[in-house]
Amino acid sequence: MTEDEKVISELTEGGIVAALRWAAASAHARAWADFDPETGHNQTVLGIAAHTLLADRQDRAFRLEKYIATDDGLDRDVLLAGLLSPEQDSLPNVVGVERVDLNNSPAWQYGQYRWFLSSFEYGKIHDIAWGRKSPTKRKIAAHAGRENPEQFILPGTYDEPVGDALDPVTLRELFEANARNSVLNVMLAHSVDPHSGATELFLGRPRLNIDGGKPWVWLRSLQAGDGGAGSGIGHGVSESTGPVRGAEVPDAPVRLRPRVGGGEPGAQPKAQ
Numbered sequence: 001m002t003e004d005e006k007v008i009s010e011l012t013e014g015g016i017v018a019a020l021r022w023a024a025a026s027a028h029a030r031a032w033a034d035f036d037p038e039t040g041h042n043q044t045v046l047g048i049a050a051h052t053l054l055a056d057r058q059d060r061a062f063r064l065e066k067y068i069a070t071d072d073g074l075d076r077d078v079l080l081a082g083l084l085s086p087e088q089d090s091l092p093n094v095v096g097v098e099r100v101d102l103n104n105s106p107a108w109q110y111g112q113y114r115w116f117l118s119s120f121e122y123g124k125i126h127d128i129a130w131g132r133k134s135p136t137k138r139k140i141a142a143h144a145g146r147e148n149p150e151q152f153i154l155p156g157t158y159d160e161p162v163g164d165a166l167d168p169v170t171l172r173e174l175f176e177a178n179a180r181n182s183v184l185n186v187m188l189a190h191s192v193d194p195h196s197g198a199t200e201l202f203l204g205r206p207r208l209n210i211d212g213g214k215p216w217v218w219l220r221s222l223q224a225g226d227g228g229a230g231s232g233i234g235h236g237v238s239e240s241t242g243p244v245r246g247a248e249v250p251d252a253p254v255r256l257r258p259r260v261g262g263g264e265p266g267a268q269p270k271a272q
Helices: 003-013 016-034 043-062 076-080 085-090 135-142 171-177
Strands: 097-099 107-110 113-119 184-192 198-206 216-221
Touching (some): 003 198, 016 043, 043 184, 113 135, 135 184
């Protein structure tokens, strides 16, 4: 079994792939519904909205961050706020996932697998240049340097603390320095077409392609239309998002706190 087959198989068995599909479908649908080029929105606005919502939807599916259960139990109103009725009914509840952010980059971990988010321009999954991404993503991509272990990494390419002397290192040195780390870092790459609302969703192991080569060691599409979890390698099947722009979603619940000293909830204090 190859590495990508093992990753997809274990994440599928743990319910992770299904949860990621739900999270992406919900996030992309809401981002597309709110996207309005006539008011000045552009692809950047759409990408940021989809990215932010995808992190939120994962936290809901995995019951993390503000959706984690407290001693008083889980607040269902908060968990379901802003979701469409079909999304509420299909919201997964997957256990065993942790939130493990790195350098302010949101990340989630299940067993030995940790995944980060990366957006890309629709239809250009194979054109990603990791050398232009954040230091954290460049470092993650550098860990997959077995194909070219002598490739040089210039100072500042990765985000390890450095002193006054900035000595160049090679991928081999980075790989050996992280050999004891059993965590496999992968990317959950996603995109929304600003023209049609079609979406793409991939899980892959990035490769630091500052040599101009391919950006992935392996890449699997998670689109449900590909005939099964990750059955497509490197080729996604575009899906149109469900809701149209302007779709109505339930408002977040508002709780009115009683006025200090009694009185009706939400009442204004009397002028002195």
